[in-house]
Amino acid sequence: MDGPLPGLVLTWQLDGLSLLFGLVVLSISAVTTVYAIGHARHHHGFPGSGLLYLLFIGAMLAVVVAGDGFTFLLAWETMSLASFGLVLTDHRRAGVREAAWSYLVMTHTATAFIVAAFLLLARTSGSLAFADWSARAPAVDPVAASIIFVLGLVGFGTKAGMIPLHVWLPRAHPVAPSHVSALMSGVMIKLGIYGLVRLSFDWLAPGPAWWGALILGLGVTSAVLGVLYALMEHDLKRLLAYHSVENIGIILIGLGASIVARSLGAQAAMTLALVAALFHVVNHATFKALLFMGAGVIDSAVGTRDLERYGGLLRRMPITGLCFLVGSAAISALPPLNGFASEWLTLQSLLALGRASDDPLTALLPLLAGGALALTGALALACFVKAFGISFLALPRSPQATEAREAGRLELAAMATLAFACVALGFGAVPVVSFIGQLVPLAAVPTAGSALGLTTAGAGRLFVPGVALVLLALAVLAAIVPRLLGPVRSHIAETWACGITLQPIHEYTATAFAKPIRLMFRDIVRPVRDVGIVHRAGTRFVASVHYRSHIAPVFERYVYLAVKDRLVAAAHVVRRAQNGSLQLYLAYVFAAMLTALLLAR
Amino acid sequence: MSEILASVGLALAQLGILLVLAPGLNGLIKRMKAVLQGRKGPPLLQPYFDVLKLLRKDSVVSEHASAVFRWAPTLYAACFATAALLVPVFWSRAPLAGWGDAIALVGLFALARFALALAGLDTGSAFGGMGSSREVAVAALAEPALLLVLFAVAWRSGGTDLSTASAYLVSQAVAVVAPSQLLALAALVIVVIAETGRVPADNPDTHLELTMIHEGMLLEYSGRPLGILVWASHLKQIVLFSLITALFFPFGLASAPAEVPIAFGAFLLKLVALAFVMSLVESSSAKLRILRVPELLGAASALAMLALVAEVVIR
Numbered sequence: 001m002d003g004p005l006p007g008l009v010l011t012w013q014l015d016g017l018s019l020l021f022g023l024v025v026l027s028i029s030a031v032t033t034v035y036a037i038g039h040a041r042h043h044h045g046f047p048g049s050g051l052l053y054l055l056f057i058g059a060m061l062a063v064v065v066a067g068d069g070f071t072f073l074l075a076w077e078t079m080s081l082a083s084f085g086l087v088l089t090d091h092r093r094a095g096v097r098e099a100a101w102s103y104l105v106m107t108h109t110a111t112a113f114i115v116a117a118f119l120l121l122a123r124t125s126g127s128l129a130f131a132d133w134s135a136r137a138p139a140v141d142p143v144a145a146s147i148i149f150v151l152g153l154v155g156f157g158t159k160a161g162m163i164p165l166h167v168w169l170p171r172a173h174p175v176a177p178s179h180v181s182a183l184m185s186g187v188m189i190k191l192g193i194y195g196l197v198r199l200s201f202d203w204l205a206p207g208p209a210w211w212g213a214l215i216l217g218l219g220v221t222s223a224v225l226g227v228l229y230a231l232m233e234h235d236l237k238r239l240l241a242y243h244s245v246e247n248i249g250i251i252l253i254g255l256g257a258s259i260v261a262r263s264l265g266a267q268a269a270m271t272l273a274l275v276a277a278l279f280h281v282v283n284h285a286t287f288k289a290l291l292f293m294g295a296g297v298i299d300s301a302v303g304t305r306d307l308e309r310y311g312g313l314l315r316r317m318p319i320t321g322l323c324f325l326v327g328s329a330a331i332s333a334l335p336p337l338n339g340f341a342s343e344w345l346t347l348q349s350l351l352a353l354g355r356a357s358d359d360p361l362t363a364l365l366p367l368l369a370g371g372a373l374a375l376t377g378a379l380a381l382a383c384f385v386k387a388f389g390i391s392f393l394a395l396p397r398s399p400q401a402t403e404a405r406e407a408g409r410l411e412l413a414a415m416a417t418l419a420f421a422c423v424a425l426g427f428g429a430v431p432v433v434s435f436i437g438q439l440v441p442l443a444a445v446p447t448a449g450s451a452l453g454l455t456t457a458g459a460g461r462l463f464v465p466g467v468a469l470v471l472l473a474l475a476v477l478a479a480i481v482p483r484l485l486g487p488v489r490s491h492i493a494e495t496w497a498c499g500i501t502l503q504p505i506h507e508y509t510a511t512a513f514a515k516p517i518r519l520m521f522r523d524i525v526r527p528v529r530d531v532g533i534v535h536r537a538g539t540r541f542v543a544s545v546h547y548r549s550h551i552a553p554v555f556e557r558y559v560y561l562a563v564k565d566r567l568v569a570a571a572h573v574v575r576r577a578q579n580g581s582l583q584l585y586l587a588y589v590f591a592a593m594l595t596a597l598l599l600a601r
Numbered sequence: 602m603s604e605i606l607a608s609v610g611l612a613l614a615q616l617g618i619l620l621v622l623a624p625g626l627n628g629l630i631k632r633m634k635a636v637l638q639g640r641k642g643p644p645l646l647q648p649y650f651d652v653l654k655l656l657r658k659d660s661v662v663s664e665h666a667s668a669v670f671r672w673a674p675t676l677y678a679a680c681f682a683t684a685a686l687l688v689p690v691f692w693s694r695a696p697l698a699g700w701g702d703a704i705a706l707v708g709l710f711a712l713a714r715f716a717l718a719l720a721g722l723d724t725g726s727a728f729g730g731m732g733s734s735r736e737v738a739v740a741a742l743a744e745p746a747l748l749l750v751l752f753a754v755a756w757r758s759g760g761t762d763l764s765t766a767s768a769y770l771v772s773q774a775v776a777v778v779a780p781s782q783l784l785a786l787a788a789l790v791i792v793v794i795a796e797t798g799r800v801p802a803d804n805p806d807t808h809l810e811l812t813m814i815h816e817g818m819l820l821e822y823s824g825r826p827l828g829i830l831v832w833a834s835h836l837k838q839i840v841l842f843s844l845i846t847a848l849f850f851p852f853g854l855a856s857a858p859a860e861v862p863i864a865f866g867a868f869l870l871k872l873v874a875l876a877f878v879m880s881l882v883e884s885s886s887a888k889l890r891i892l893r894v895p896e897l898l899g900a901a902s903a904l905a906m907l908a909l910v911a912e913v914v915i916r
Contacts, residue, residue, distance in 0.1 A: 314667045334715055335708040344704050347748075351755055354913075363913045367752050368906065374707070374748035375741065381711055382737035385718040389733065394725035395665055461762060466700035467683065471709075474616075475679035478829060488659045488825050495663040495724045495821060502665070508722065508730020516738035520895045 010074070011067035013130060016439030017202075020278060021064040021194045024285045028186050029057045031414045035293050036179040038410025043300065048089035048177050056082035056183065063191050069118040069128040076114070076191075080107040083188060086180045087172045096175045103172035106158055106165070113155035114195070120148045121203060130203065137205040145204050149211055152199040160192030162252060163222040164555050166245045170229070173244065174237035174305065178296020181237060185244040186289035190281050193251055200259055201274075209362065212259030215252050216365070220372045223249030227379040228525050231386070231517055232551045234307040234510040236295045239387060240288065243331060246376060247284040251277045253373060254346045257353050257366055266356035271437070273349035278436050280342035283425055287330040287339060290418035294324040297411055298391060301404040307390050307510040311397035316404045321392045323415040328384035330422040333377045336468035338425035343377060344462050345433070382517060390510045397504045427465050511549060526552035612686050612696035618865075619685045619843070623835035624648035626842070626872055633880035652832045660824030663724040673720035674826045678833035680713035681840055687763060688843045691864035693771075693854040694764045702761040703751040706844070707744065710796070713837070714740055717830075721818035732817020735891060739802065739814060742898035743795045746788055749905035753785045753912050754848050763844075767851030777849070780915065784908035786849045790878070791901035793841045798834075799879060801889040802897060814891075839872070846871045 014022070036053070059082055062075035084107070087100040122128050124144060125136040140148070154165065161169040169189070173181045200211065226246030233239040254277030261270035297320050298313065299305050314321040330337040350366040350373070357363045396402040406412070425432055495502045518527050529549040536543045577588075628648045635642025662670065686697040687706045701709075714736065721733035755761045758769035770777065795802040798815040807813060819830055846868065853860075853867030889897060 312665070314669070329712075329715065332711070332715060333708065334712045335705060340708050344708075347704055348761065351752060351761065354752075354756060355759075360910075360914050364909060367749070367756065367909050367913075370752055371745040371749045371902065371906070375745040378711070378737075378741040378744035381715055382741055385715060385722070385733060385737055389719050389722035389730075393667060393669060393719065393723040461699050461702055462705055463700040467697070467705055467709075470612075470686065470697065470700070471679050471683045474682040475675050478675045478678040478682065478833075482656050482825055482829060485653075485656050488657065490660045490662045490824070492664050493661045495665055495726045496728075497726060502725055504725075506727055507725045508727055508734065513722075513730060513734045516735055516891065517741065519892055520738060520742070 010071045011129060012065045012071070013067035014065050017194070017197060018064045020282075020436060020439045021190065022061060024190060024282055025057065025060045025064065025187050028285050028289050029060075029183055031417055032179040032182045032186075032289060032293065033057075034417075035182070035296075035411050035414035036177075038408045038412075038414065039179065039296070039300070041410070042408050048086050048180065052082045052085045053180065056086060056180075056188075060183075060187060060191060064194060067130055069122060069130070069133075072130075073111070073115065073118065077111060079188065079191070080104075080111065083176075083180070083184055087176045089177050089180070090175065093175070099168075099171035099175045103168045106168040110155045110158035110165075113151045113158075117148045117151035117155060117199070120144060120151070130198075133203040137203060140205065142208075145207055146211070149199065149204060149207060152195065153215070156192040156195035156199065157218065158192070159189060160196070160248045160252075161189050161222075161245050162192075162218050162248055163225050163245060164559055166222065166226070167555055167560060169245060170233075170238050170241040173241040173292075174235060178237075178292055178299065181241075181296070182289040182292035185241060185292055186285040189244060189248060190251075190285060193248070193255070193277075193281055196252075196255060197274075197278075200255075201262075206262050207259070209260050209263040212256045212261070212263060213362075213365065214256070215259060216256030216369055219249045219252030219254075219256050220369050221249070222246065222252060223376040224372055224379075225524070227376050227383060228517075228521055229551070231379060231383045231514045232525055232527070235305045236298065236307055236310075236387065236391070237292070237305050239307075239383065240291050240295055243291075243380070243383070244284075244288060246380065247280070247288065247331070250343065250346060250373065250376065251280050251284070253277075253369055254280060254349060257346075257349050257369070260362065260366070261349075261353050261356060264353075264357050264362065266353065269349060269352040269356045272345065272352055274440060275433055275436050276342055276345035276349045278440065279345060279429075279433055282432070282436075283330070283338040283342045283422075286418050286421045286425060287327045287337075290323060290327040290415055290422065291331065293411065293415050293418070294320055294327060297407040297415070298404075301407065302398070302400045304398075304400065307387065309398040310391040310401050311504065311507065312393070312395050312401060313404055314392040316401075317392075317406045319412050320407055320415065323412075323419040324392065325388055326419040326422050328388045330426070332381040332384045334381070336426050336464045336471070337422050338429070339422075341426050341429035341433075341462070341464055343373065347373060379517070382514075386510055386513045390508075390513065394507050395502070395504045397507065397509075427468065429462075429464050526554060528552050608696055611692055615690050615692070615696055616682055616685050619690065619839050620682075620832070620836060622872070623839040624652055624832065626839050626876060627835050629873065630876045630880050630883075633877055634884055637880055637884040648831075648835065652828050652835075655828030655831060656825050658824040658828075660822070660826055663726075663821055665725045666723050666821070669716075670720050670723040670821075671826075673716040673723075674822070674829040674833070676716040677713045678829050678836070680709045680716070681833050681836045684709045685836060685840050685843075688840060689764045689767050689847050689851070689854060690843050691853075691855055691861065691868045693768060693856040698762060698764040703755065703763055703766075704748075704761055706763070707747060707751070710837075711740075711744070713833075717818050720822075724821040726821055728813075728817050728820045732814055732820070735814040736818060739795055739894055739898070742895055742902070743792050746898060746901035746905050747792045747796075749902060749909060750785045750789045750792065750848075753781055753905060753908040756909070756912050757781075763847055767847045767854060770848070770851050771854065774852075779911075781908045781911035782849065784904050784911060786845070788901045788904035788908060789845055789848070791897060791904070793845065794879070794882065795894070795898060795901075796841055797838045800883045801886045802894050804888050842872055842875050843868075845875060 059075050059079035063079055066072035066075050084104050087103055090096050121133050124140050125132045158165040173185050223246050226242050226249055230239050230242035254273045258270045258273035261273055330339040333339040333343040347370050350370040353366040354363045497506055532546045533542055534544045628645045632642045632645055684706050687695055687701045689695040718733035718737050721729035754766050758766040798805050803814040822830055850871055853864050855861045855864035
């Protein structure tokens with residue numbers, strides 16, 4: 001290894017990709033900090049440790065500007081440990097410590113894989129500097145490159161929350177304070193994406209198509225399963241955490257498509273897909289941070305994260321409600337907001353990839369992934385109709401919801417800023433996309449910006465402000481034209497509830513709302529329900545009925561518990577070698593030394 | 602300048618004609634169904650009378666409803682009105698071509714659904730919640746099928762622009778009977794049945810709580826807002842029918858002012874033919890149980906996938 005010992009000098013680099021992710025880190029953490037200060041004013045001080053919070057932000061920034069493997073890992077570990085500490089903020093509450101532990105275990109396993117990938121990269125290039133890795137990337141043996149790629153995919157994919165490595169995410173994100181959840185979901189998991197982009201486009205030479213196909217497949221799985229699990233949740237923050245899994249899936253679809261396109265030599269499709277993925281990184285950061293802050297505001301106003309105890313909050317918290325509505329529409333990929341613009345680009349890139357490949361299989365797979373993306377979008381819409389409708393509309397479902405008060409000014413300002421960003425990034429999709437195209441060196445931007453609208457190499461075009469303008473004009477017309485028929489009045493009356501006075505208990509619940517989807521996808525989500533009927537002693541009269549419905553934790557049960565059981569079994573086997581006898585241990589030492597001597601001969 | 606005026610004029614003309622025809626199309630389907638079932642049926646113009654009557658009546662609004670309930674009909678109508686401008690109906694280039702494509706059309710439909718599903722929940726009525734819940738579930742399955750159909754068409758014509766797609770089909774007239782085209786058409790017809798709330802996915806003629814989807818969300822509306830919603834639903838139906846004609850039977854589209862009368866006549870003929878198909882389907886099938894609807898839409902997705910396979914493999 002040339003140069004000083006690693007760790008003596010920390011090196012940094014700032015290129016377009018670092019700049020893009022750095023901007024996301026800085027802008028979102030600026031907003032969440034304003035939110036946290038606002039929260040501190042009304043409640044008992046700054047939530048959690050301020051020092052850890054700042055360390056967390058600093059470490060995330062250091063990750064994206066690190067210039068060598070050692071610096072990167074130092075920053076990465078600081079980020080993980082600081083966020084672990086932040087997740088533990090409410091460590092006295094039930095379940096928080098377990099969630100934090102599962103996060104710690106998962107994140108360290110991930111780091112182990114990243115370390116392995118880095119060591120292999122350092123071995124083949126003879127240096128830890130990123131610049132050397134990319135310079136010597138073509139020299140890496142293809143098999144070694146594939147091993148490095150898979151190791152990196154597991155490591156960075158765990159941080160990103162990709163299925164099946166996502167299990168820590170829906171546990172750890174909800175229990176952290178909301179400004180931290182917003183940062184973790186909005187920004188930190190994106191750094192896993194940052195690592196994947198660096199790995200596949202910078203540190204390694206163009207790989208075989210299966211790399212991209214693997215990421216594409218994992219992306220589709222994460223997107224569809226993530227949104228299905230989100231629909232099954234009625235804990236608002238867990239619901240949002242599962243949506244992070246879904247959105248990481250959408251980003252991975254774009255990334256995978258661009259890697260496939262790169263291996264096929266389809267330059268235009270590659271650029272389009274990569275820009276779509278990076279654009280979605282930015283967009284998801286804005287609306288997810290917004291939604292988590294909204295969830296935090298509601299949580300402190302009502303005192304619970306259970307959707308079934310909300311209701312009617314729009315009247316009590318109108319500005320929070322409006323911001324949450326904008327975030328919900330953006331994450332559901334509705335025009336004219338930013339989520340729609342990036343999903344549009346992703347779909348276009350899938351179509352472009354399908355058209356660019358000659359092999360029927362590689363042509364079909366991206367097109368079918370487009371169908372999966374449409375399914376994801378429609379399910380996300382269902383989920384956010386549920387999340388917004390059950391929380392903010394109709395009657396309060398609990399006394400606490402009746403008492404809810406609007407959040408403080410700083411919290412509202414933070415949310416309004418991001419709601420505005422959702423609109424601005426949608427309307428300004430063209431300049432933003434060209435900006436991303438310029439930042440990422442690969443982007444020759446044949447795609448990204450015509451003067452008029454987003455356009456692709458094909459004949460698809462989108463001009464978001466134009467569509468929005470027409471929509472607005474026609475909405476005005478729809479509001480005005482009927483008035484020409486003369487004035488009408490609207491009378492206020494009760495909601496029809498079949499002749500009885502409407503009570504909160506008559507309202508549709510979040511669980512009931514998701515029931516058709518739960519039944520339609522029952523083979524995937526595996527709903528379990530227990531109904532118990534207690535009869536009055538000695539009669540057939542029913543005294544009470546209890547009903548519980550939940551989702552079988554498929555991944556935890558069949559993947560993680562299975563692995564854990566094997567590990568424990570293996571540990572039992574290994575224990576036989578350790579019987580506590582000093583002589584035996586000396587024999588081990590002797591045998592080890594002998595082996596070492598023989599090998600080093 | 603004159604170009605802009607021309608496209609604004611085209612946009613207003615197209616929207617106006619679709620708005621005027623929309624209730625009539627519904628009346629026509631009702632009448633055809635009645636005749637097929639041996640009934641006399643309501644007059645052809647009945648939907649016009651209904652909409653006009655509703656637009657003049659006072660409305661009753663729930664005390665629990667918020668601004669969402671008040672503004673949803675306006676947004677719902679605006680979405681379909683905008684979508685109506687994305688499809689080439691009788692002029693070969695849609696008024697908003699270049700500003701929005703097939704995916705924008707899907708997005709606008711989703712926005713309308715979002716607005717109405719929230720409005721369904723807003724009054725606290727269980728009927729509304731049930732309607733919303735079913736609507737979003739059915740749409741979740743219809744949307745992938747619709748997108749796959751659009752991808753199959755776009756894959757051939759080169760992009761997601763609807764005007765380009767129909768122009769391509771006109772230039773390659775033989776392709777109308779291509780296997781992929783027929784499969785995609787079948788898939789799209791199923792999607793349109795589900796999206797317009799027709800038998801066997803939903804029943805447009807009932808308020809029976811066990812079956813209704815679309816009507817459930819509208820149950821708390823009355824008077825003028827209901828009139829707007831009903832008219833907008835008619836508009837949605839005619840936009841979807843125009844989508845079928847634009848993607849699969851785009852013949853006779855005008856590209857010069859002199860051809861407009863022929864194009865208009867051709868459009869009317871296509872609508873009547875599609876209305877006949879819909880009334881046949883509705884008269885010959887029974888409403889499916891709500892949990893059987895996924896099978897129908899799954900079939901649509903499968904057909905659309907087969908269309909893609911046929912398109913990609915048999916170039």
